[in-house]
Amino acid sequence: MMFANSTDGYREWRAAKLDNYPKSATELLTEIDGLRDMSGSQKEAILASCRRANMAIYSCRDAFVERKAVRNFAGFFGLTQIDHHLCANDDGVSELAVAADGVRGDYVPYSCRSLSWHTDGYYNDKSRRLQAVLLHCAADAAKGGRNAVLDPEIAYLCLRDANPDYIAAFEHPECMEIPANNGVDGEIRPAVTGPVFWYDPASGALRMRYSARKKNIRWRNDAATTAARECLSELLGDEDGLVLRFRLKPGQGLISNNVLHNRTAFEDTSEQKRLLYRARFFDSILRR
Ligand SMILES: [Fe+2]
Numbered sequence: 001m002m003f004a005n006s007t008d009g010y011r012e013w014r015a016a017k018l019d020n021y022p023k024s025a026t027e028l029l030t031e032i033d034g035l036r037d038m039s040g041s042q043k044e045a046i047l048a049s050c051r052r053a054n055m056a057i058y059s060c061r062d063a064f065v066e067r068k069a070v071r072n073f074a075g076f077f078g079l080t081q082i083d084h085h086l087c088a089n090d091d092g093v094s095e096l097a098v099a100a101d102g103v104r105g106d107y108v109p110y111s112c113r114s115l116s117w118h119t120d121g122y123y124n125d126k127s128r129r130l131q132a133v134l135l136h137c138a139a140d141a142a143k144g145g146r147n148a149v150l151d152p153e154i155a156y157l158c159l160r161d162a163n164p165d166y167i168a169a170f171e172h173p174e175c176m177e178i179p180a181n182n183g184v185d186g187e188i189r190p191a192v193t194g195p196v197f198w199y200d201p202a203s204g205a206l207r208m209r210y211s212a213r214k215k216n217i218r219w220r221n222d223a224a225t226t227a228a229r230e231c232l233s234e235l236l237g238d239e240d241g242l243v244l245r246f247r248l249k250p251g252q253g254l255i256s257n258n259v260l261h262n263r264t265a266f267e268d269t270s271e272q273k274r275l276l277y278r279a280r281f282f283d284s285i286l287r288r
Contacts, residue, residue: 014157020052021154025246028057035065035073035136043076046255050077050285053244054151055256063251065136067093070253070277074134077255078286082279083121083130096135096276098268112141112274115263117236119152120280122209123178125192129207131200131284134255134277137248141274145266146247149259150235152208154242156197158235159228166228170196175225176209177218196228205284210260212236236260248276257284 022028030045032038042058049056070093071082082092089095099110108115121130159166169175177193198207211217212233219225235241248254258280266274 017153017157021151021242022049022053022244025057025149025244028053028055028244028246030056030058032058032060034060034062035069038073038076046077047286050255050257051287053259054153054285055149055254055259057246057248057252057254059249060251063249065138065251067091067095067138067277070134070136070279074132074255074279074281077132079132079134079279079281079283081282083128083282085280092279094278096278097274112144112266112268114265117148117210117212117260117262119208119210119258119260121258122176122211123189123192124209125189126194128282129209130258130280130282131207132256132281133258134253134279134281135248136253136277137250138275138277139250139273140248141266142269142272143267144264145274146245146264147254147261148236148243148245149254149256149261150243151259152197152257153206155208155232155235155260156206158242159231162231163227165224166231167197169220169222169224169228171198172220172225175220176211179216179218200284203284203287205257208258208260212262236262255285 028049030042030049032042032046046056046058067089068091071091074080084092085094096109098112119130120133121128124130156167159170173195174193175195177191180191181188194209196208196210199205200207210232219229236243268274
């Protein structure tokens, strides 16, 4: 998205964005042959969904997918700069499943608990901001494990509709601070301060970092920031709003420009254990 400076340009962009935005997660879905073999029209359908909503859900005809195919698939969409973080395998792809012990056992993503609204890597500093995430479902849980998502561009326009001051508050460079050593996903790091919304210098695209976690986040203490946060929580909690909900089945995945998302709690059984492959990137999905 490129925001035109003129009010008219913004109004046009806003109207088109709302018009094209999917009404349900089914509209995000594209069936593909597989992660390694995808036709030109299947790839185009995924890209078209990403242009509409900054995300797409794909469904492979064959549910069995090798982990190493995930990274290859991401490459078709221009995602090559993978984040090798502490809990990832050598290829940079993490396996999200319930971990009983080890470093992963300390973190909520590797448990069966629910995850509140966030963008991935909100705790990363400016030099390591994650722009895209691929989540591939290798096995679903016996029960639960639903996701909800919202395109940051939709969050932006709803906040701007409510009050343009909310945008200014969320663009403030000291809006949101993550204190030092706030290990959320396997990394120990210094304090990180930054805005909720900013713009990619090369493309002008809107970017967002956010976490609804109450603990370990220091928000700028002013009325506009507080009101903007409340407005965003209402938007994310609105059952009849623009939030899209789905539950990934084996062979399905979500490819996104790091959209807002959450996860409900889930239950594994000895026969059925949830396993998601996750790859995160410093580049964003090609818009072409
Ligand atoms: Fe996440």
